[in-house]
Amino acid sequence: MIKVENVVKSFEGRTVLKDISVEFGTGxxxxxxxRSGSGxxxxxxxxxxxxxxxxxxxxxxxxxxxxxxxRARKDIRRDVGMIFQGGALLDASTVAENVKLPLDLFTxxxxxxxxxxxxxxxxRVNLEHAHHLYPSELSGGMVKRAAIxxxxxxxxxxxxxDEPNSGLDPQTSIVIDNLISDITKEYNITTIINxxxxxxxxxxxxxxxxxxxxxxxxxxxxxxxxxxxxxELSDFVFASAMAKRAKKAxx
Amino acid sequence: xxxxxxxxGKYTLLMQKVFSRPEKRSIYYRxxxxxxxxxxxxxxxxxAIISIFIxxxxxxxxxxxxxxxxxxQFMIGYATREVMILEFSSTVVALILAGKVGSxxxxxxxxxxxxxxxxxxxxxxxxxxxxxxxxKIVATVFFFPFLAIFSMLIGIGGGYGIAVLTGIMNPMExxxxxxxxxxxxxxxxxxxxMVFFAFFITSISAYCGYYAKGNSLEVGKASTKAVVxxxxxxxxCNLVLTQIIRT
Ligand SMILES: Nc1ncnc2c1ncn2[C@@H]1O[C@H](COP(=O)(O)OP(=O)(O)OP(=O)(O)O)[C@@H](O)[C@H]1O
Ligand SMILES: [Mg+2]
Numbered sequence: 001m002i003k004v005e006n007v008v009k010s011f012e013g014r015t016v017l018k019d020i021s022v023e024f025g026t027g028x029x030x031x032x033x034x035r036s037g038s039g040x041x042x043x044x045x046x047x048x049x050x051x052x053x054x055x056x057x058x059x060x061x062x063x064x065x066x067x068x069x070x071r072a073r074k075d076i077r078r079d080v081g082m083i084f085q086g087g088a089l090l091d092a093s094t095v096a097e098n099v100k101l102p103l104d105l106f107t108x109x110x111x112x113x114x115x116x117x118x119x120x121x122x123x124r125v126n127l128e129h130a131h132h133l134y135p136s137e138l139s140g141g142m143v144k145r146a147a148i149x150x151x152x153x154x155x156x157x158x159x160x161x162d163e164p165n166s167g168l169d170p171q172t173s174i175v176i177d178n179l180i181s182d183i184t185k186e187y188n189i190t191t192i193i194n195x196x197x198x199x200x201x202x203x204x205x206x207x208x209x210x211x212x213x214x215x216x217x218x219x220x221x222x223x224x225x226x227x228x229x230x231x232e233l234s235d236f237v238f239a240s241a242m243a244k245r246a247k248k249a250x251x
Numbered sequence: 252x253x254x255x256x257x258x259x260g261k262y263t264l265l266m267q268k269v270f271s272r273p274e275k276r277s278i279y280y281r282x283x284x285x286x287x288x289x290x291x292x293x294x295x296x297x298x299a300i301i302s303i304f305i306x307x308x309x310x311x312x313x314x315x316x317x318x319x320x321x322x323x324q325f326m327i328g329y330a331t332r333e334v335m336i337l338e339f340s341s342t343v344v345a346l347i348l349a350g351k352v353g354s355x356x357x358x359x360x361x362x363x364x365x366x367x368x369x370x371x372x373x374x375x376x377x378x379x380x381x382x383x384x385x386x387k388i389v390a391t392v393f394f395f396p397f398l399a400i401f402s403m404l405i406g407i408g409g410g411y412g413i414a415v416l417t418g419i420m421n422p423m424e425x426x427x428x429x430x431x432x433x434x435x436x437x438x439x440x441x442x443x444x445m446v447f448f449a450f451f452i453t454s455i456s457a458y459c460g461y462y463a464k465g466n467s468l469e470v471g472k473a474s475t476k477a478v479v480x481x482x483x484x485x486x487x488c489n490l491v492l493t494q495i496i497r498t
Binding site: 045048050073074077078080081082084085086088089090101105106 | 275362370378
């Protein structure tokens, strides 16, 4: 469980997150949705401590993460996996080395054990043949999938994904969405996903938080979202022509 | 002015983070080897070319300038040796390495910063500053003095070569000059300087890259800044160390 209490974050006098409080449950896929520039990435980075919040607190289960110092945070971070908007694989290392790095640094396993774990993770994301390739030799979707493999290699208890399927074709998007959702269920992870893809929302949105210009505007599940009585949310949800048609048909 | 002190503070804090206890030694050893190759071995060619040309040019210049019946010919060899050991092979080579290695480090780390690779390391619980920067500092501090020795040998050899080739002076006198009044302290002094230069080049360039912001334009600026600042620091450091060690 991750709990956010009255978080405020501003950059050079411009407030980007305005008093956000929300709770993300364990073993479910929590989605943060909102338009581009609404503050999703800033919120996610604040949750993991890449931005320090100005006010408010962030709890990982019972621990108040935002009050911990650098060293104490490191212990929690062993349990954190994160997928960045751009993948953020290390350019100088191959896919396998990228995935193996956390194992190298934080475990005492033998080389065979580590490679076995790396292979398992790469298989999960269908990348077992991309072992020896460098990030510059991968397609955008492969980068995302390699990043997922790296994020799950240590069996994290908390998984953060910043737009895991932006820039991917609809089919691959669904594969990745389902993959994240499966892992969440299988290992009982607290998963938080940033997205503006309505397909993901309808597919895996167990808990959805709608951010509008830095404020929490609405929260609920994918079953409520179509009937929510909220102008900005409806504008967001029914922006695509297909969603509009679907709504008409359901009436 | 305030910004200057702020930068020094930030730089000091970064160095503190760099020198905090490493995560796991075996990984660091591997990275140090890798950096020695990338930053040290790969600079040998450049050092050799520049040293051989400067060494022969200095000898030629000296031979022309010191052409007088009152100055013994071996003084040319002596002067070449002093120039190479005392200033060229440490200070000038360091300036050249600041251009090559410094810009390389700043752009590499800067790119990692703006593509969130550093954030990704932090999320894993890695001390990114130490993981990325410490191996580079250790590798250059260890390797650059060898480059300096190498440059001295090649430069002095170049002077001998030009004496033989042009016949502008007697090569045997050149050798006599090399031996004249030779103190090993001069070498120690040059190598000590090089250790400091290596540290400043690497740490300053890493600092510029580590705090790069924004896009690839900024990475370019960071790498220019790395070269400019480390060159200035090398010059200042050269004066200070000369004052301290040689007097
Ligand atoms: N490091 C920063 N410094 C200053 N302002 C920032 C910084 N990071 C983000 N912002 C500002 O915060 C606002 C929210 O940005 P954010 O990246 O969270 O958007 P987002 O919701 O993730 O958008 P997208 O869907 O396009 O990724 C933007 O207006 C941006 O200009
Ligand atoms: Mg974003």
